[in-house]
Amino acid sequence: MEIRDYKKGDEIAILSLFEKVFKVPMSLPYWQWRFENNPAGQYFIKLMWDGDSLVGHYAVSPVYLLINNQKCLTTLSMTTMTHPDYAGRGIFKDLAVAFYDQLENEKGVVAIWGYPNSNSHYGFIKNLGWKDLSVVHSLSMPTTSLSPKSSPNVTLVHKFTDKHVKQLSEFSQSFAITIDRDLTYLNWRYVQNPSKAYRIFEYANDKNEGFVVVKIHPSAIVPDTWEIYILELGINDISIFAELFEQIIAYYEKPISRINIWISLWDKRHIQLEKIGFAPFGKQTFLGARFEENTHALVGDFKNWYYSYGDSDVY
Known part of the structure; x- marks a missing residue:
């Protein structure tokens, strides 16, 4: 199996995998809006292929945070998917490790954050270096x-x-x-x-x-x-x-x-x-983040966060 970045045209396989995993479709216009027309950046997507078959997917949405009034590139963790036939092989962890290295060391992302659901929360905290910030009510x-x-x-x-x-x-x-x-x-x-x-x-x-x-x-x-x-x-x-x-x-x-x-x-x-x-x-909803504490200690204190429903892709 091979891990690589998104290439033009992969969205067809991505949308097909989404429907297979979640049993509901994602429209192409929505995908283009979120990942192609995002004003903070395009195509922050990592894929795993088995030959011509897409078997794993992790996408994040770039977003600028103001951290002490300094504009910083961060990413909102979003769609994680593994083909049902490949469950239990650690595909998401492999994708995330490769993706985070690229985001932090090549793209200058200072924090990866989001609202993991109960299915993914444990893996983010236990295996991927995330820290719990709070439970949002x-x-x-x-x-x-x-x-x-x-x-x-x-x-x-x-x-x-x-x-x-x-x-x-x-x-x-x-x-x-x-x-x-x-x-x-x-x-x-x-x-x-x-x-x-x-x-x-x-x-x-x-x-x-x-x-x-x-x-x-x-x-x-x-x-x-x-x-x-x-x-x-x-x-x-x-x-x-x-x-x-x-x-x-x-x-x-x-x-x-x-x-x-x-x-x-x-x-x-x-x-x-x-x-x-x-x-x-x-x-209630988990809020968590992965960040470098030495340089962005503010991120780890939930009292510092201004947030709304609009910050989450769910709403």
Whole structure:
């Protein structure tokens, strides 16, 4: 068997292996968006072949983190796949060892991080030099106190501007580590994504302004209802929350049972969200990273991380 980097045209075999492993298809437009049109870099993909058969795959998505305001190239660990007929042969570990050496020593990647699921978490920590940073919880609020209602202060917009970048930075700049949510990143992540229906809602009146990025998903808790996920929270005054989300619920014209968010415990808005009814709820998620402690000790302290649902490829 042979390990090599992605070559043009390999995406056909990659998409075929994905469907074989996960029993659902990945669309070519999504693959191109994530791995070909990523503004931080192309084709961070390592493959294992047995002759003409693709039997192993590991892809990471390059992303710029601001670490103490220094722009650093990192990667979000993503799709790991082994052909079912080749399970138990250590293919993923072999791919990862070769890949990490290349990323760290040739491409200048300073950290490899992500949200491993329960199937891969043990292997990352035990065999691949990752360190646990935290278990990330969702805050969630039932919508029983909200009713669909139009508001003249809420507007649906279709792309980001520098104003949105500035509004987000008001919150993220107090953390030592955050994705560089510049204008290019925000539009790539939420506007150009071909497979997810994100919506950007702005709020503005004489006293307050801000925005949120949201999506909806069928609820696994309350049958025949939907839940709202807040991908980015660009509002400071949580007192406008009810007005904003009553308009959002009215927009979707679906039964919405809960609103969910990832937000750091050390974000000043966490306690404000608790006050209006948000509480830890649902499944928890591992956050881990591989990094050089001597030069990037900040990465190892979860208190330093500003994060949101949008940082994960799952959402």
